[in-house]
Amino acid sequence: MKFDTAYSLTLDEKLSIYDVRELNFDETADFDSDREPFLCPNDACRAAFDGGNVLSTFNAKNVNYLRTPHFKNKPGTRHIKGCRYASDHKTATGESDDEREDNFPSEFVLTRRQYLRKSPAISADASPSPEPASVAENRTQTSHHNNDTAPDKTSVFAHPVECYVSNIDDKDKLKAMPLKIGEHTATYWAFFKKIEYLQDNKGLIYWGRIKAIKDYISSFRIDFEKKVWFDKKPYSVNVYLSKKLIDSYRKRTAFLEQIKAAAGSQRPLYCFFYGVTPELKQVPSKQNPEQTFGVFSANIENLDHLIIREAPGIE
Numbered sequence: 001m002k003f004d005t006a007y008s009l010t011l012d013e014k015l016s017i018y019d020v021r022e023l024n025f026d027e028t029a030d031f032d033s034d035r036e037p038f039l040c041p042n043d044a045c046r047a048a049f050d051g052g053n054v055l056s057t058f059n060a061k062n063v064n065y066l067r068t069p070h071f072k073n074k075p076g077t078r079h080i081k082g083c084r085y086a087s088d089h090k091t092a093t094g095e096s097d098d099e100r101e102d103n104f105p106s107e108f109v110l111t112r113r114q115y116l117r118k119s120p121a122i123s124a125d126a127s128p129s130p131e132p133a134s135v136a137e138n139r140t141q142t143s144h145h146n147n148d149t150a151p152d153k154t155s156v157f158a159h160p161v162e163c164y165v166s167n168i169d170d171k172d173k174l175k176a177m178p179l180k181i182g183e184h185t186a187t188y189w190a191f192f193k194k195i196e197y198l199q200d201n202k203g204l205i206y207w208g209r210i211k212a213i214k215d216y217i218s219s220f221r222i223d224f225e226k227k228v229w230f231d232k233k234p235y236s237v238n239v240y241l242s243k244k245l246i247d248s249y250r251k252r253t254a255f256l257e258q259i260k261a262a263a264g265s266q267r268p269l270y271c272f273f274y275g276v277t278p279e280l281k282q283v284p285s286k287q288n289p290e291q292t293f294g295v296f297s298a299n300i301e302n303l304d305h306l307i308i309r310e311a312p313g314i315e
Ligand SMILES: [Zn+2]
Pocket: 040, 041, 042, 045, 046, 078, 079, 080, 083, 084, 085, 086
């Protein structure tokens, strides 16, 4: 049984596995999913057992993964009768549903979710309220789900990307599932755009197979295999990741591990990004600096909105 969400005892919140991955890789957060208790997201079910009735995680700490990350039952995890997360509560597709992400968030939120640990200092506070207003306010965004369904929004880019990649064989589904980003609403199918068609529309999630990753030690350039045609001429496409961007990234270690492995990998890898659209620029030629040539290029502005990964079956 694959869980779309789980209740985190220490954060007093329901988290997706993508939230958990965020926290694991975040160097500013004291969080290790192997040491954190995750419980059944069904409120009635969770209330029936003590805090030791925990779930386990799959692909929560693997920087590069192929199979969809998720929560799952441990051999001894118990559920109340009728809980949809009980192992004997099989779905029509059975175990094979582990192979795809079927919780499609309807909105990709561009500002990062705040994860607040349930502070033990609260009980020592002289405040007569059991829950100080500031904590309650911060929680309203994410803890108003009174049922056991997964949160409908995500701020983790990997989540919509996993929905797209793992369901690429089901185009009807991708064309039916709605996705909102910023002010725009479209379907998953319409929001993901092959890099060679980037001139069709701005503000989409562009993706393409990586031709090469240029490692300049503290900065990187990702070159795409496919070219963009403009005025009947083909142009290379790339995105640039600056040293400043990487150095200030809170998931810097995990990111460097991933991109360095990708740069030396022989396997087909794909880059997905949101937030910038490569535009035609003139850059000086290496052989003859007097001359320039055209390339479609963009500077990535937010590493949270860029992913390098394998994507079997996507082409
Ligand atoms: Zn349960």
